[in-house]
Amino acid sequence: MYYFARAVLLLTLMYLALTSNLQASNIVMGLLLSVGVMALLRPQLREADGRRAGTAVLALFRYIFVLIWDYIVSGIQVARIVLSPTMPLHQAIIAIPSDCQSDLGLALSAHALTLTPGEMVVEIGDDGTMYTHVLDVEKVETAVAAAQKQREELLEKIFP
Amino acid sequence: MMTTILQVVALVAIILGTFFSVVGIVGMVRLPDVYARLHATGKVGVFGVVLLLIGAVAWTPLGWGRALLLIVLLMVSGPVTAHALASAAYRIGLRVKEPVRDDLREI
Numbered sequence: 001m002y003y004f005a006r007a008v009l010l011l012t013l014m015y016l017a018l019t020s021n022l023q024a025s026n027i028v029m030g031l032l033l034s035v036g037v038m039a040l041l042r043p044q045l046r047e048a049d050g051r052r053a054g055t056a057v058l059a060l061f062r063y064i065f066v067l068i069w070d071y072i073v074s075g076i077q078v079a080r081i082v083l084s085p086t087m088p089l090h091q092a093i094i095a096i097p098s099d100c101q102s103d104l105g106l107a108l109s110a111h112a113l114t115l116t117p118g119e120m121v122v123e124i125g126d127d128g129t130m131y132t133h134v135l136d137v138e139k140v141e142t143a144v145a146a147a148q149k150q151r152e153e154l155l156e157k158i159f160p
Numbered sequence: 161m162m163t164t165i166l167q168v169v170a171l172v173a174i175i176l177g178t179f180f181s182v183v184g185i186v187g188m189v190r191l192p193d194v195y196a197r198l199h200a201t202g203k204v205g206v207f208g209v210v211l212l213l214i215g216a217v218a219w220t221p222l223g224w225g226r227a228l229l230l231i232v233l234l235m236v237s238g239p240v241t242a243h244a245l246a247s248a249a250y251r252i253g254l255r256v257k258e259p260v261r262d263d264l265r266e267i
Contacts, residue, residue, distance in 0.1 A: 018225055071235065075180055075207035078199050082187035091196060091256050095263040114239035120199060122246045123264055131264040133195045133246060133256065 008034040059157035066151065067115055074117040081118075081135060092137040096148060098128040105155055112151045170218035177211030180204050193257040194249045202242025206234055 011034035012027070019026060081087060096113065100106045106128055110121045118135040125131065184207075187200025210231050217227040256262060 018229065020225075067235070071203075071207065075204050078187065078204045079180065079183040082183055082190060082200055082204075087190065089192070089196065089258075090260050091193075092259050092261040093256060093264045094261060110243065111236070111239055114243055115203075115235075118199070120195065120202070120239075120246055121243050122195070122250050135196060135199055137260050 004038055007038050011037060056158050059154045063151070063154045063158060066154070067112065070112075070115050070117065074115060077117040078135070089135060090137045091133070091135060093122060093131055093133050094137065095125075096130045096132050098130055098148070099152055100128060100155070105152075108155055109148070109152050112155075113148060116147060166218045170215045173211045173215035173218065177208045177213075177215055180208030180211060182208075184208060194254050195246055195256055198242045198246055202238055202245070206238035210234055 008031070012030040015030035015033060016022065016027065019030075081089065098106065098109060100109050106124065110124060110130055113130060113132060114120050120133045121130050122133050123131040184200050184205030187204060188197050191197045191200055213227055213230060213234075216222065217224060250264065
């Protein structure tokens with residue numbers, strides 16, 4: 001019950017911040033929407049651990065920074081391939097192992113991998129191996145394992 | 161002074177955003193197969209839209225909060241869409257053109 005109330009309060013505050021309208025009707029609207037959203041969601045109870053919150057927030061910011069940087073580099077790299085007259089393509093689908101156990105961790109690290117320059121996850125195997133399509137296999141092969149390891153460590157800190 | 165800076169930011173963002181949107185379309189035409197094309201549309205195209213959004217917020221009196229939320233949603237949904245389409249394409253039997261290696265073929 002406490003969990004439910006806290007989530008509804010947070011969602012309502014988010015709604016009010018986004019609509020920037022503090023009339024009573026709008027507050028009621030936000031409350032109704034939040035209760036509706038929470039009624040449709042399956043609650044995931046997890047013990048909050050106060051000591052780890054600091055490292056988690058720090059890791060979250062580092063993770064977002066890494067993602068934005070990857071996004072920019074990714075855009076420039078694909079643009080260079082597309083615009084070059086000879087189109088230097090060495091396409092391949094390579095298997096990248098993953099250490100993540102939970103579904104959430106797997107989904108997030110697949111998302112991060114897709115944002116990495118020149119890579120896109122095509123299929124995830126039963127053991128968590130990510131079959132990734134790469135535009136230029138010669139460029140990425142060595143760098144990809146290290147980069148993925150760093151990201152998975154950050155995710156581990158955010159979602160213990 | 162502040163408005164001038166914002167206008168410059170908006171101009172740069174809109175020019176870059178248009179450039180990357182065009183690159184997304186050119187890639188769609190020039191690249192050889194589904195997977196390579198998804199790289200161009202799913203990532204570069206969305207990148208262009210994000211830049212256009214930044215330009216729109218800097219130029220017009222819209223809230224940063226809403227734009228930030230939209231950018232986050234685009235950054236989350238763009239790669240997910242690309243992955244879903246690629247996965248579906250592989251399942252109906254489309255193969256990579258001239259692959260150097262294909263680890264997925266064995267299973």
